[in-house]
Amino acid sequence: MTENNVQAVPVDDSVGRDRAPHAGARTSRSGALVNWVMGRGTAMPAIVSLIAIALFFQWRSQYFLSPTNLGNLAVQITLVAIIAMGEVVVLLLGEIDLSLGSLVGVTAAILGVLMANYGLPWYLAVPIMILCGAGFGAFQGAWISLLGIPSFVVTLAGLMAFLGLQLWILGPQGTMSVFDPTIAAITGTTLPAVASWALAAGLVAAILGSTVAAIARRRRSARALALPLILSALALVVTALFNASRGVPTAFLLLLAMLAVGWWITERTVPGRHLFAVGGNAEASRRAGLPVSKIRLLAFTASGMLAAVGGLFAVSYNGSAGTLTGGGTLLLEAIGAAVIGGTSLIGGRGTMWSALLGALIMGGVSNGLDLMEADQPVKYMVQGAIVLFAVSLDTILRRRQSRGRQPGGARG
């Protein structure tokens, strides 16, 4: 059942090395909000890439870092980021989900039909679509976890079958318009300035408060204050930037909230921590008594559910569910985003935040090239180069980091 994982793990010793500091991070309970970067530094290479990209495009086009454009970018990346979150969940297990693009399309179609043809209100249609997504994910998860069929095969079959289902649901007209104001508001509105400042202030208080409390209890040295300060400053600067134009986009806030919840589940709950364990070494996890099958089933249910959320955002973004929804390069961009953000394809290493960072890099490059009015061939080549560059940087930095850290062991 799990032979592929049994063989894969001993060959790749880097997984074991990288997991050591991660385990160290877990032992500390304080400063929960900031641990994601303190513990591992998984995100650092992606952050370096992101800053380089931002500076390059600001140099080429004066508008890249303008408040208006950042407002656009924050909404543009949400769909890829949400799908990338679903991908991170299964990548942590060392699995892959190729069906997420089709699942976005099919759940969007379900929402479109329920609202446009059956006149269901959003508060009924949206839960149904999310349940459908979770159901489709669980169905695939059952084949993978219980019958031991490789996830690549099951979700490849899902990619085709769910695309078929999407086209069948949409029928001959091909596109369902969804004009519901609540659905449109998801990606179409921004937070009032006052509310956004209140939220930012609350966030800063939470970040700094938890860290200061940890320091006071001597769980942390005073040096640990540096990162929370940076994050707080970032939150305030971003809020100010957004408010200089249309305001903080609702979609971006929802994304951040989902990322926070996703991060908490994967790193602070038992099933979440089991993801890392199974992804690191499935056979060892099984011998240790972890419910490996159940974890796989849960992971694919979660990724299907996230795809449905992505479907909701997709419908909101263009005001319709169509045959093109969830198609194109969405799936590959999402896998790319997860990997660029620092999540390993082999399993056991990664973080929810890599979905955001990767999506920002992919989306930022695409948006920057759009601002430069670059030709399509150039865009494809540049995007390919960025993917390769970002992942190489990640690999090289990680190798040096783990080599330097070897004698000392975990930090954080």
Next chain:
Amino acid sequence: MNSSGDNARARWGFRVGSGLAVVMLSASLVACGGSGAGSNPPSAAPSAAATTAPSVAASLPASAAASAPASAGASAGSTDATGKVAFLLPDNTTPRWTSQDGPSFEKWMKQLAPNVQVITNVANNDPQQQLSQAQAAIAQGAKVLVVVAVDGTQAAKIVETANAANVPVVAYTRQIQSPNVKYMIGDDPGEIGKALGTWTMANTKDGDTIAVIAGSTTDSFAHLERDGWMSVLKPAFDSSSRKLVGDVWTPGWDPVKAHGLMDAILTSTQNNIQAVLAANDSTAEGSIASLKTHGLAGKIPVTGIDATLSADKLILQGLQSMSVWRSVDDEAKYTSQIVVNLLTGTAPPADFFTSTVTLGGASIPMKAVPSIVIDKTNMQTLIDAGAISKTELCNGIPAGTGPCN
């Protein structure tokens, strides 16, 4: 290797898990199944045939003239042509092929030549698969191939294969770059592009800035269409009476990409645009979504083509200004007429073809399907032609708008 405890747990998990999955899947299938069936309007209804332009009758081949203008009995003007004809469609993702072109063509063939068997194959957007389907059709005894090419260049191989077996090929809608194509039936992307350009000129004034969102760069239609509107607009751009911004391609005609492109144009012009020339309804939809965010939707003209249901709704809402429509049923009818000519070895009437098109360096006779501009005022045309259903069009649209009451 497993302890019995693990086995038991796995079995338990299997039962619960698969039970759960099956229940959820069947629940969702039932939900979707009902809605799927409900969403299918009767496409290309036979009654729509009678509504085509009156001028068409004049150009009909003699053998078909009696039956074509009316939806009367199929036997009236049908020929005794026999044999098989293959209709090769490119993909399932564009709804029109399997929901409109396929049924319309079969309907007209049945009416004009009831003894001819139609083989319909859909390639999964894969040129190799389409070639295999062409070979299979020829092996099954198809006497004529009607091809909507997945790839206009690679489909030349289909034409060569068919020619080797003495099977003529009719290019349908999309060009095939082979000098051995027998006839071409389709719309003229250049003319449609010109129509968009002319309309945009008429709806802007001196000094206005026009944002141009072109189609997919991999699609020859998109290039010919762009050439069409540029032939109208370029003098205005050169003389600075209009300003061009954007002029970007949209990968795969994807509305999500068009949305991002429009965002970028609005940012770099600081919302200073007075019209959007979008290459089709998908790119128009993405552009409009972006215009909404920036508070411009409904305030500036936006073009489109195809007159899809969702675009028609946007037009009724005042967010899109126009779309260009060609009757698929007319296109299928012309094609079936020419197929009957090929099967019976008769020559089509001299005035059947409207122009020629250069394919693979040779001049090929072409029948262009006329296109009309659709806006709020004449949307009833689409309902009359059976292209869209009034119920679906008016769903969610305030009464008194366009044809909705």
